[in-house]
Amino acid sequence: MTTVTKTKETVAPQRKAKRPLWMRLRQSPAAAALLFLAPGLLFLVVLRIAPAVSAVASSLFHYSLLRDTTSFVGFDNYATLFRDSDFHQAVLVTLLFNVIINPLQIAVSLALAVLLNQKLAGVRFWRALVFLPIAVPPAVSAVVWDVAFQPNGLINAFLRVFGLPAQPFLTSGSQALWSIMILCSWIGVGYWMMFLISGLNDIPTSLYEASTLDGAGAWKRFWYITFPMLRRPLAFVLVADTVSNFLVFAPVQILTNGGPENATNLAMFDIYRRAFTLGNMNLAQAEVVLLMLVTLVVVAVQFRLLRSKE
Structure with a gap:
């Protein structure tokens, strides 16, 4: 008489499905708020902060039209x-x-x-x-x-x-x-x-x-x-x-x-x-x-x- 022994199947643990980005944002108020504020922050940087930084940097230089050169002059313009x-x-x-x-x-x-x-x-x-x-x-x-x-x-x-x-x-x-x-x-x-x-x-x-x-x-x-x-x-x-x-x-x-x-x-x-x-x-x-x-x-x-x- 032949005895068949059943072996326990080893099942690999299933990974938890990754939730879509929009679902994770819905459960994270800070991330959702940042996402909604992103367009406004982008416009703030492009239209306000960047021009201000550019103005400060440009005020420290002098462009000579005759020589077509730009030289650093520090606070001479002021x-x-x-x-x-x-x-x-x-x-x-x-x-x-x-x-x-x-x-x-x-x-x-x-x-x-x-x-x-x-x-x-x-x-x-x-x-x-x-x-x-x-x-x-x-x-x-x-x-x-x-x-x-x-x-x-x-x-x-x-x-x-x-x-x-x-x-x-x-x-x-x-x-x-x-x-x-x-x-x-x-x-x-x-x-x-x-x-x-x-x-x-x-x-x-x-x-x-x-x-x-x-x-x-x-x-x-x-x-x-x-x-x-x-x-x-x-x-x-x-x-x-x-x-x-x-x-x-x-x-x-x-x-x-x-x-x-x-x-x-x-x-x-x-x-x-x-x-x-x-x-x-x-x-x-x-x-x-x-x-x-x-x-x-x-x-x-x-x-x-x-x-x-x-």
């Missing part, structure tokens, strides 16, 4: 700027422009936001009307205002109706910068107003109802409820508006070309003039770096002041 009277004028004009226009735009934007956040007849129409200039390209807005500021333009025609003399506006050293401010405010006020209206809508109505029952008037409700609750939106608007006004270029180029007598020679236009009119790209890059540093310092001071008040 020293040249600090000795340049046109650069001094550009700095003073830019600072004066920002000191005046930033509070002006924010105050008008806040007033319009509070007004147009009320239950008024046709409030949506008025909001759209105030916001409309931001939908128009800045170059087109500049051309429209250029026509309006002419000696026979709409504004002077309006002044003549009331018996007032015509004003030179863009050809006057004392009025040209104010004319640029009017144009920039016409564009920017409606834009910042919409941010503040959004902040107003986030304030609980129960706070206003309780203050009304306590006998608080409109001014007290604004000062003790609206203004404190709008601190964060106002902080954003203040910083964004400051950066925007440091970078004003198109209105100056189209309306005044930096004149008369450098009265509207803002920093961005001065950079453009050095790079494309004078052909000194390295010196222009040095001014870009200085403008970037000044903007960062101003924004940092604003953040510090706003944080100290919280």
Whole structure:
């Protein structure tokens, strides 16, 4: 009799199937967040960080058009700027422009936001009307205002109706910068107003109802409820508006070309003039770096002041 012995089969352990990448990302919040942020980070590097690094590097060199050579000069470009009277004028004009226009735009934007956040007849129409200039390209807005500021333009025609003399506006050293401010405010006020209206809508109505029952008037409700609750939106608007006004270029180029007598020679236009009119790209890059540093310092001071008040 033959006995058959069954041998135990040895089965190789099966490897666990590898999950697809998208399933692993779904279970990893950090990886999923990084994946969604990747396009924005890529644009940040390509459009912001890389140009900034390039500007810093280029500002340390000098290109000779006659010899067609590039040489390392260190901080000589910065020293040249600090000795340049046109650069001094550009700095003073830019600072004066920002000191005046930033509070002006924010105050008008806040007033319009509070007004147009009320239950008024046709409030949506008025909001759209105030916001409309931001939908128009800045170059087109500049051309429209250029026509309006002419000696026979709409504004002077309006002044003549009331018996007032015509004003030179863009050809006057004392009025040209104010004319640029009017144009920039016409564009920017409606834009910042919409941010503040959004902040107003986030304030609980129960706070206003309780203050009304306590006998608080409109001014007290604004000062003790609206203004404190709008601190964060106002902080954003203040910083964004400051950066925007440091970078004003198109209105100056189209309306005044930096004149008369450098009265509207803002920093961005001065950079453009050095790079494309004078052909000194390295010196222009040095001014870009200085403008970037000044903007960062101003924004940092604003953040510090706003944080100290919280």
